Amino acid sequence: MDLETVSENRAFGGTQGVYRHKSAATGTDMTFAVYLPPAAEAGPVPVLWYLSGLTCTHENAMNKAAAQGPASEAGIALIFPDTSPRGEGVADDAAFDLGQGAGFYVNATEAPWAPHYRMWDYVVDELLALVGDHFPLDLTAQGITGHSMGGHGALTLAMTLPERFRSVSAFAPIANPVASDWGRKQFAAYLGPDEAKWASHDASLLMAERGFPGEVLIDQGGEDQFLDKLMPEALAHAMMKRRQPGMMRMQPGYDHSYFFVSSFMPDHVDWHAERLWT
Amino acid sequence: MDLETVSENRAFGGTQGVYRHKSAATGTDMTFAVYLPPAAEAGPVPVLWYLSGLTCTHENAMNKAAAQGPASEAGIALIFPDTSPRGEGVADDAAFDLGQGAGFYVNATEAPWAPHYRMWDYVVDELLALVGDHFPLDLTAQGITGHSMGGHGALTLAMTLPERFRSVSAFAPIANPVASDWGRKQFAAYLGPDEAKWASHDASLLMAERGFPGEVLIDQGGEDQFLDKLMPEALAHAMMKRRQPGMMRMQPGYDHSYFFVSSFMPDHVDWHAERLWT
Numbered sequence: 001m002d003l004e005t006v007s008e009n010r011a012f013g014g015t016q017g018v019y020r021h022k023s024a025a026t027g028t029d030m031t032f033a034v035y036l037p038p039a040a041e042a043g044p045v046p047v048l049w050y051l052s053g054l055t056c057t058h059e060n061a062m063n064k065a066a067a068q069g070p071a072s073e074a075g076i077a078l079i080f081p082d083t084s085p086r087g088e089g090v091a092d093d094a095a096f097d098l099g100q101g102a103g104f105y106v107n108a109t110e111a112p113w114a115p116h117y118r119m120w121d122y123v124v125d126e127l128l129a130l131v132g133d134h135f136p137l138d139l140t141a142q143g144i145t146g147h148s149m150g151g152h153g154a155l156t157l158a159m160t161l162p163e164r165f166r167s168v169s170a171f172a173p174i175a176n177p178v179a180s181d182w183g184r185k186q187f188a189a190y191l192g193p194d195e196a197k198w199a200s201h202d203a204s205l206l207m208a209e210r211g212f213p214g215e216v217l218i219d220q221g222g223e224d225q226f227l228d229k230l231m232p233e234a235l236a237h238a239m240m241k242r243r244q245p246g247m248m249r250m251q252p253g254y255d256h257s258y259f260f261v262s263s264f265m266p267d268h269v270d271w272h273a274e275r276l277w278t
Numbered sequence: 279m280d281l282e283t284v285s286e287n288r289a290f291g292g293t294q295g296v297y298r299h300k301s302a303a304t305g306t307d308m309t310f311a312v313y314l315p316p317a318a319e320a321g322p323v324p325v326l327w328y329l330s331g332l333t334c335t336h337e338n339a340m341n342k343a344a345a346q347g348p349a350s351e352a353g354i355a356l357i358f359p360d361t362s363p364r365g366e367g368v369a370d371d372a373a374f375d376l377g378q379g380a381g382f383y384v385n386a387t388e389a390p391w392a393p394h395y396r397m398w399d400y401v402v403d404e405l406l407a408l409v410g411d412h413f414p415l416d417l418t419a420q421g422i423t424g425h426s427m428g429g430h431g432a433l434t435l436a437m438t439l440p441e442r443f444r445s446v447s448a449f450a451p452i453a454n455p456v457a458s459d460w461g462r463k464q465f466a467a468y469l470g471p472d473e474a475k476w477a478s479h480d481a482s483l484l485m486a487e488r489g490f491p492g493e494v495l496i497d498q499g500g501e502d503q504f505l506d507k508l509m510p511e512a513l514a515h516a517m518m519k520r521r522q523p524g525m526m527r528m529q530p531g532y533d534h535s536y537f538f539v540s541s542f543m544p545d546h547v548d549w550h551a552e553r554l555w556t
Contacts, residue, residue, distance in 0.1 A: 245530035252523035
């Protein structure tokens with residue numbers, strides 16, 4: 001598969017790159033970012049996927065999450081996918097939380113979204129194969145994290161594909177989308193009115209039903225302006241009811257911004273590195 | 279108030295003492311343990327209360343929780359009260375979870391318990407005054423923790439008396455006693471059938487209603503044989519719903535024993551010391 005290099009910058013002794021390719025999954029050009037730590041010069045390194053939130057592209061976390069420093073030290077690569085297909089001819093909505101920038105990491109089955117909105121397949125299959133072909137990555141050592149809608153994505157992917165992901169964490173995830181304004185509207189649009197089809201994309205329901213084989217780390221800001229939509233209490237209940245190894249932290253004073261994400265990013269990178277470098 | 283010294287042993291450069299006194303609150307002799315760190319030789323030190331679980335006396339945690347080492351380093355004192363009144367003429371029950379060794383940190387109002395089972399008043403008022411008189415303690419810097427029934431006690435005391443306790447944590451607390459076999463039976467016996475009177479002794483209900491002004495730390499073992507009675511999921515839900523600062527950790531593989539408590543005791547002592555030495 002062809003890959004166009006958009007940019008490459010030295011960062012913390014490694015390389016922060018941005019790349020573009022024609023995606024078969026979405027039928028559009030897609031852009032993503034990869035950070036390779038210095039350790040990648042010596043051989044394949046573990047991979048940490050970072051899924052972004054509403055309105056984000058591959059750029060937000062790359063620029064603002066301050067993950068490259070810890071990843072350089074830990075010797076793990078970072079991959080920052082986009083959050084939706086984009087461009088002319090791709091369905092969109094005037095709201096910021098539906099359509100472009102708001103793919104919710106599902107494969108849409110409903111009009112007008114179905115032709116391009118296949119972010120689950122894009123991340124799970126196509127982008128994985130692509131980065132595996134082009135970068136020195138140890139695909140037997142993958143972890144996943146994300147913020148808000150991306151935290152939802154990280155948790156649902158990890159619990160659905162436990163053989164793929166050895167570690168998972170999330171920052172302020174949309175934790176119970178089937179019960180939230182961030183979820184019901186989008187699942188109805190992308191997946192249709194049958195709520196039974198939504199359940200496999202809800203972190204709290206997946207936690208209740210199957211959990212994750214390893215430990216799970218969740219951070220949530222106590223002054224997050226979207227707490228009523230994120231519903232961490234549903235995930236906390238499901239985690240403890242299931243006896244899911246791991247921890248959930250309520251970080252007082254932090255809001256939903258990247259100031260929150262970057263503050264705890266070193267903890268998360270170290271958490272994943274501990275579980276991936278084994 | 280008179281205090282009889284039962285024993286004193288050097289421990290981690292400080293002193294582990296056991297003392298006995300006549301309690302006005304319970305109308306019995308009561309025994310408790312105090313650990314004073316080396317720092318107490320130079321002046322008053324902060325205090326960490328440790329409330330024990332079912333069947334325990336002042337001895338269990340003193341002997342098995344491995345708290346003295348961390349407390350010595352952190353420069354904080356430890357107080358280990360007994361879990362109930364004891365002796366002839368004190369009501370008891372054949373079951374291990376009612377009566378002697380099972381005071382539940384409440385003031386009983388019902389026969390035959392009311393005359394002696396006043397563990398709330400004993401810990402909150404009488405023992406506080408006693409240790410304040412006899413030991414070099416900074417009573418403006420008190421924290422509280424405990425295990426199982428004692429975790430229940432620590433959480434309910436801290437949320438009820440936030441002006442008293444600057445920090446709180448718990449190991450595998452009985453988290454929702456009004457809904458548990460560890461709670462309903464005892465509250466019915468000690469407090470009577472009116473469940474409205476039980477609510478002020480339920481950590482999950484107190485968390486939903488008022489929470490704690492500081493951060494809360496909860497550790498729970500994932501292989502705890504009493505999880506169905508402890509109900510950490512109720513407390514987790516209430517903590518996250520309220521946006522309570524702090525964290526709850528599910529520690530995989532650990533059971534309900536003091537091997538669990540001692541494994542995480544250093545974290546808890548450090549947690550309290552950070553908040554008490556300020």
